[in-house]
Structure formats: structure tokens, C-alpha cells
Amino acid sequence: MNKQLQEQFVTLLEENQNIVHKVCRLYTNNQDQHNDLFQEITIQLWRAFPKFRGDAKFSTWMYRVALNTAITLYRKSKRTVQTQDFDSVMFRISSEDYDDTIEQQLKLMYTAVKKLNDIEKALVFLYLEDKNYKEISETMGITEVNARVKMNRVKGKLKKILNP
Amino acid sequence: MVDELELLKKDWQKQEASLPKLDKKDIYPMLLKKSSSIVKWIFIISMIEFAFWIILSFAFGGNDIKQKEQEFGLQTFDIIIPIVHIGALIFFVAWFYMNYKKIQSTDSSKVLLENIIKTRKTVKYYIWFSMAFLAIATTIAFIITIQNSPDIFADRSLTVLIVQFVVIISIIMLIMWGLYKMIYGILMRRLDRNYKELKKMEV
Numbered sequence: 001m002n003k004q005l006q007e008q009f010v011t012l013l014e015e016n017q018n019i020v021h022k023v024c025r026l027y028t029n030n031q032d033q034h035n036d037l038f039q040e041i042t043i044q045l046w047r048a049f050p051k052f053r054g055d056a057k058f059s060t061w062m063y064r065v066a067l068n069t070a071i072t073l074y075r076k077s078k079r080t081v082q083t084q085d086f087d088s089v090m091f092r093i094s095s096e097d098y099d100d101t102i103e104q105q106l107k108l109m110y111t112a113v114k115k116l117n118d119i120e121k122a123l124v125f126l127y128l129e130d131k132n133y134k135e136i137s138e139t140m141g142i143t144e145v146n147a148r149v150k151m152n153r154v155k156g157k158l159k160k161i162l163n164p
Numbered sequence: 165m166v167d168e169l170e171l172l173k174k175d176w177q178k179q180e181a182s183l184p185k186l187d188k189k190d191i192y193p194m195l196l197k198k199s200s201s202i203v204k205w206i207f208i209i210s211m212i213e214f215a216f217w218i219i220l221s222f223a224f225g226g227n228d229i230k231q232k233e234q235e236f237g238l239q240t241f242d243i244i245i246p247i248v249h250i251g252a253l254i255f256f257v258a259w260f261y262m263n264y265k266k267i268q269s270t271d272s273s274k275v276l277l278e279n280i281i282k283t284r285k286t287v288k289y290y291i292w293f294s295m296a297f298l299a300i301a302t303t304i305a306f307i308i309t310i311q312n313s314p315d316i317f318a319d320r321s322l323t324v325l326i327v328q329f330v331v332i333i334s335i336i337m338l339i340m341w342g343l344y345k346m347i348y349g350i351l352m353r354r355l356d357r358n359y360k361e362l363k364k365m366e367v
Contacts, residue, residue, distance in 0.1 A: 010191045021183040040201065042194040071358055072276050074201070102171065109172045119361040127169070128176040141274040142362075155169065
């Protein structure tokens, strides 16, 4: 790998790092796991970078690699007990923007999303990132119809988690 | 639900400010680190196992053992079996390595998982091979020994001897199977679950 390619990659990753951080927040429960997954995604991105031809946007390609890594390649640490400690590390929102009810509702929603499986989380993530179904289907490697059907199912599942 | 998801979406998009910010000097060292992905671990474990069998074959290659082998008529057996075993191990390690290389991050999640499932199949074939190899090799060794030196087991009847042999081999195979299931099972469980979820989406 030459220096120029490395420089180009690091610049692009620095500019687009939020995508990776957000994937890490969704798939991990604490800062250590977050850092581990960020590291793993960076390695996978760097390995795949020579094959990135620029026919897709760098950010789109990043979504794909980052989610693939979280779903398939990342070895979750066994040392950490799975807890709902997202409150302390995730989604810090400035509280003045919300009243208590909304904040409470959001907390419940985030907890519900955390309970979904890896694939469902990926769908919700892309939905939250405001991706349309075409983009979702391309990233996940499924058809647009399937992406819609599955998203509807996920919505149903979230509803059940919230109102058991 | 739609309203709640929309609320979540708005909130999600506001989190940018609270995300960690890494600069180039944080990112550069990351490129040099090693991956710890599951497929890589499968490959590493297979290599460790490969080394284990090789060390074992050297450990049991001493003069005393050679003498016993001659006594039992196992010289030819002891040349052929390690060659077949090491050959097969090299074949499987190469297969694991190819699987590991084939798994490219740019593929869709589904294609990627399909490749990982292929790795799983390789693991399965490998486990079956190891078990079958153990059973066949020990049975052959047992038969050769009985034929060449019937007097060493003169104190027991053939039926008792066979039953003892079958029980011992079964216990060893059971332990081996349990170990494989434990090591590879831990690594493959989550992938299996995700693969099934993706499969369901195709229906």
C-alpha cells in the first residue's frame, strides 16, 4: 500500500468517521467495545479500500463495510456483561431541547432498538440515517421489496417491545 | 409507531455533536493493527491444531515407541498414517485460508454471510474428517496389532478386547467432538443466527 493511498484513505475516514461511530454506538454497549469495533471496521475499510473504485460515494461504501463488519466479522467481547448502559455512553441529547415525556419516550425507543437482532438493527440504522429503501436494499444486498417488508416487521417488533 | 420512529430519527441525527472525533494521528496506527474477526480466529485455531498434531507425531516418535511399533508390525502403518493426516491437514488449512481471503468487506451482507457459512461447512467437514480419521486409523492399528501379536492379549478374549477398544475410542471421539463443538460453536453461533435472519428476508 503506498503512502499516497494511505493518506487519501485516512483523510476520507477522518471526514466520514461519524458513520463508523454511529454504527459502533448501535452495536456496542460501552466505550471499550465501541473502540474495538471502530478499530475492526477501520481495518476492514482499509483492506477493502484498494477495491473501492469510486463508482459509489465513499460514505455509501462505508455504510456497507461498517455494517458488514458489525453483523458478520466483529467478535463481541465476552468479558463484558450485556447491559442497558446506553444512557451513560450513548445518545447524549441536550436536555433543554426536550421535555421529560419525550426524553422518556426516546429512552424507551433506544432500549427497544438495542433489543433487536443484528440484521434488524442494521435496517433501523439505515432508516434513522434517512436512507431510502433503494439505498437500504443496496447496502444490505436484498431486494427493495424485502427491505420494505422487513422494515414493516421491525416496526411491528418495536411496537411489541414497547407495549408488551 | 411511525411518529415514535420519526422522533427517534430526528434525535438520531442530532447526535453528531456528541460523537467522538478522531484525527489522522489517531487513525494511522489503527491501519497497522491486526484484525480480530471471527473468520480469522477460525483460521488461527486450525493452525494451532495443525501444530498440535505435528508436535504430537514428533513426541511419539522416540526409540521406545519405534521398537513397540516393530513388535506390533506397525512400521508401514506409522509411515502412511502421518503422511495422510498431515496431507489432509495441509489441505484443510489451505481451505480455511482461502475462505478467509475470500471474505471481502465490500460484498453485500448476504454474500458475506454466505461466504462465512461456506467457512462453517469447511469447519464441519474438517471435524467429520478428524473424527473419521481417528476411528479408521485406530481400528486399522488395532487389527494389525491383533494379527501380528495375538499373544500380547492372550489373557483376554477377543470379544472383551473389541468391546474395550470400542468403548475407549468412543470416549475419545466424544471428548474430541465436544471440544470441537465448543471451540467452533462459540465462534459460529452468532453468525448462524444472522445468516438465518437474512435468509428469512429472502422469503
